Amino acid sequence: MALGPAAPRVGAPVNRVDGVAKVTGAARYTADTEMPGVVHAVLVGAEIARGQITAESMTESAARARAAPGVLGVLTPMNCPRLNPPPADFSETWPVERRPPLSDLSVHHVGQHVAVVIADSFENATYAASQFTLDYRQVATDDDAAVRSGSYWPDHWVEVADEKLQDRRGELTEPTVPVSVSGQYTTSATVPYPLELSATIARWDGDRLTVYDSTRWISGEKRLLAHCLDLPEPSVRVISPLVGGAFGAKVFLWSHVLLCAVAAREVGRPVKLVLTREQMFDTAGYRPRTEQEVTLLADADGAICSTAHHTVTETSLVADFCEPAGLSSRLLYHSPRLEVSHRVERVNVPTPSFMRAPGEASGLFALEVAMDELAEQVGVDPLELRIRNHTEIDESSGRPWLDKHLLDCYRSAADRFGWANRPPGVRSLRRSHVQVGWGMATATFPARRMTAGCRVTTGADGCVRFASATHEIGTGVRTVMTQLAADITGLPLSAVIFDSGDSSYPATPRSGASQTTATVGAAVAEAATQWRRRLSEVAPSAAPAVHSLVGLSPEQIAALTFSVTTSAKIDDDVSIRSFGAHFCEVEVDEYLGRAAVTRWTAAFACGPVLNPKLARSQLMGGITFGIGMALLEQISEDRASLRRGGEYYLPTHADRPDFDIEFTEKPVDYFPGPTLRGIGEIGIAGAPAAIANAIHHATGKRLRKLPITVEDLMMPVGPRR
Known part of the structure; x- marks a missing residue:
């Protein structure tokens, strides 16, 4: 059965199906x-x-x-x-x-x-x-200690038992090596701050x-x-x-x-x-502060012999949550010896929650700045150090990586950025009266998939509706699912509708952990595949086109209305994760205490790209969040009363450069496949570290606290030219 001529191939930059409604104000949100x-x-x-x-x-x-x-x-x-x-x-x-x-x-x-x-x-x-x-x-709360109520050491990250928050491998004692770096890194508490306020309408019948x-x-x-x-x-x-x-809220x-x-x-x-x-600050989740200690021990060539990453964070007295900052350190670089720990203090604060790449955003800031410090100690280029410590296996499990492509990301982004022209010395680039610096960092984020359902309803008008109890959070889920269903069924895009946002549809997991496309997409793909097979069985002569479906009998239509559920299982023999590389340029005016990100090049290995237009938008948004985390965002809080208030600064379009973003994989021509994974959060992962590393290159200041403030940038380091 040939594909319908109007069916878009998966991988095409299809416009959002709800785009016109959103930009014209016709889209209806909860409060509307x-x-x-x-x-x-x-x-x-x-x-x-x-x-x-x-x-x-x-x-x-x-x-x-x-x-x-x-x-x-x-x-x-x-x-x-x-x-x-x-x-x-x-x-x-x-x-x-x-x-x-x-x-x-x-x-x-x-x-x-x-x-x-x-x-x-x-x-x-x-x-x-x-x-x-x-x-x-x-x-009394005039002292921090007065509001602390003990601490605990969580075993693993939420429901993922193999993502150990307390982990160790290799020898018990640290090796004696010629090179070591150790630093304390802190990240401030930040809030998701979505444009739409949380809203609820309840009705009883x-x-x-x-x-x-x-x-x-x-x-x-x-x-x-x-x-x-x-x-x-x-x-x-x-x-x-x-x-x-939402961003976690x-x-x-x-x-x-x-x-x-x-x-x-x-x-x-x-x-x-x-x-x-104001209530969004107090009762709808936030990223908790972290205090991280990272120690890297290496030989004279920069090969890491030992990694230690210890995190202290906080939660409320009425709920458990740990910002898993050390998880990426377990697997990103080759390290025969490893220590990772997380301690959570119970404090009289609101309950924290997931927010924009929980763990990776905060943890990679510490790890990737430490990697630059190690490169400086060894006397090698920061990119070269990362390549020397690249590993083809997931060292937390011993399984090989499936379609990692991180080295491809390094080379592609570095070439397009012109990294080879970076002078190694700090304060060596200047533009007019400002210092210029180049920095880079590695990005990574888990690839998760869970069980999901999808219902197919074939209408007498020739329209086929796919439905799942998932969510359109602004990322284009409805568009990708419509595109995917049309591609597999062979129907034109105009004949397919994807319905979401209702618990009466087949159940799906939360929209978080960048898993919705892979999870719900697997269910939609299975439903579309079954629909096409059933069509060939109940109406062998019918083509997947609207005019053919209009002539189907009620019995044939009933056979084309059904539900499916797909499994979360992928492959126990390999590890799957997304990777990427950030390269950025900053300008630092030390007299005004102002840092501006002026150029950004990145490459990502995120699996097959179903819609490059939506994917690129997701990554631009994630990197912009990274700029905010690095330079602007923090909750203002009086530590004596624990009241939150003041202004909360976010990056705008004026604060971001033009982005040069590339994907290492080509658009997919089949689905579902084990390599499919989400991209919603990897954009922020590593981005704050790239900015901090660029600021160090520009100024010679090694800043280990986020956000980097005006006072940090105005602090003198050595003679100014």
Whole structure:
């Protein structure tokens, strides 16, 4: 059966199927959902980091709020219905808070939700919430130690048992070698800061709950809502039409979603709740700070003999999460001896979560700056040092890499950047009155795939719909899935629709870990393959074209409506991971304390590229995030009170250069295949280190703390010319 003439081949730069709707404002997000009779909820947050709210002040504040105009209800720990804690497999694996919201009058972090006000308008709800004036029996927090409550040593990263957070190989004692570097590296706490604020609308129809939410885990949220509200899962439906950016903020069931559902049940009306920008800092996840110690021991030629990477990070008192900064050090370079550890301190802070390449973004900053320091000690070019320590096996498992291509990335990007012309000495490049520096770093990110489902529905109008309970988070998932289904079925793109964002569709995992295309794509590919085979069986003479499908009988159409589920298993004999190389140029004005990234070249080995236009956009976004992490982003926090506030700086188009990005693999002509993997997060991995290394080359300043600030850049190092 020949492909239809209008079918786009996988690998073509197809435009987004929802692009026009998004740029014209026609796209509907959660907060845009219109619902008759909807009322509004506003959250009240705690003003201290640790203590107890007095019952008297809570009762009096709630009474004042209830008396405010338009108020329909007030929920506090004094009257909130009992909520079940999450299932153990969620709270033990994911950063899901064990303590249900409004459980009691205790406070564990600034901004913790302590009350909900429901009113007939957002303005009235906001005014009523302002009537809360709470008194606290407060624990002194004028010293950091006063808010620390012990620490623990997690064994592995979330559900991935072989990604060991405490790992060791080789001899117990360090070898005696001629070259060593050791440094302390710190990264600040940062927030995802998506353009779309987290929003939820909850509606009850008897005992059935429908939740519209800006979430990246529809299936997981459905299960958690059912469990916490003591409902059967079929009674809960979660709809997430579009997600306007997330970067980690919308992966899990945060307490505001549960409270919105409770509020809707209490007042008997649909309730809409939208977090404020300030609340996005306090209750929707963030990347925790890290303190990392990296030690590299090498022989005189720069061959690494021992790697040690020790991380201290933090989590809240009510949930477990570890920023896995040392995982890449286990496998990126050849190292006969290895020590990796992670210690997590429990602190009175909001619960941290996944954010923009968790672990790789923070950990590669430390490792890749240390690699440049080692190259300087040995007296070799930073790229040459990385090539000398390249390995063809995954040293954490002993398995060979499948389609690694990292050396190809190094050579391609270095040639296009002109790295061979880089003078080795620091402060050796100057442009007008500013110092110029060139830096590079390696990028890597895991390749994950999980179980997913897809449903196919063939319409009498000749349109074929594929549906999965996955999410369009702005990356182009609907486009790639539509393109993939059209390619395999042989139908024109206009005859295929991919539906997502509804828990009534077959279940898929969360959209995180850059796994959605590989995971959901495998299910869509299997469904499209089965559809084509079934078409040849029920209608041998029919071509995969709209006019042929219109003439099918109801029985034939029924045979072309079915569901599939694909396995997460790939291959136990090899390791699969994405790799890349960043090369960048910076200009540093030491008199103004300003660093500008002026040029960027990168190459990535991310497996087959299904849509190069979308893929390149993803990588440009990731690198831009890396610029933000390196030079701008940090949460301003008073360490005595643990209050978060002030401004939060993000890179804009004016802060990024033109990007020269290349893929080592050619577009795929088959699917699914074991080499397919995601690209959403590898762009940021290694990017901050490349910038820090370039700044060192420009100025001679070895900066080991992110973000690199004005004060860092103005600090004098040696005589200025």
